[in-house]
Amino acid sequence: MDDERQFEEEILASFERGEWRQVKNVRSEIDRHAAYAKAALAKDKRVNIRISSRDLEDLQAKAAAEGVAYQSLMSSVLHKYVTGRLVEPQPAPVKRGAKKRAG
Secondary structure, three states, X not given: OOHHHHHHHHHHHHHHOOOOOOOOOHHHHHXXXXXXXXXXXXXXXXXXXXOOHHHHHXXXXXXXXXXXXXXXXXXXXXXXXXXXXXXXXXXXXOOOOOOOOOO
């Protein structure tokens, strides 16, 4: 099952368990969450960094594949890192064969 389909199934199951509630004033809820997003995503500081040409080219290629500016991709990766949402993939376990006995 792909990630999007799994996410939809989780939402449906949550709804069926009665975990959702009706919002009486939708506009105020939207405004409240928009204010949270604006505060969390405010870009009010500028930084300069030096990185290798190869890393920059790879970043630009990945950003182009995603359809975003490479600076936005860099900012997103840094934000995920500092908020603990950037997780490094775990290496696959090493398969070890049976040891041959001398003799």
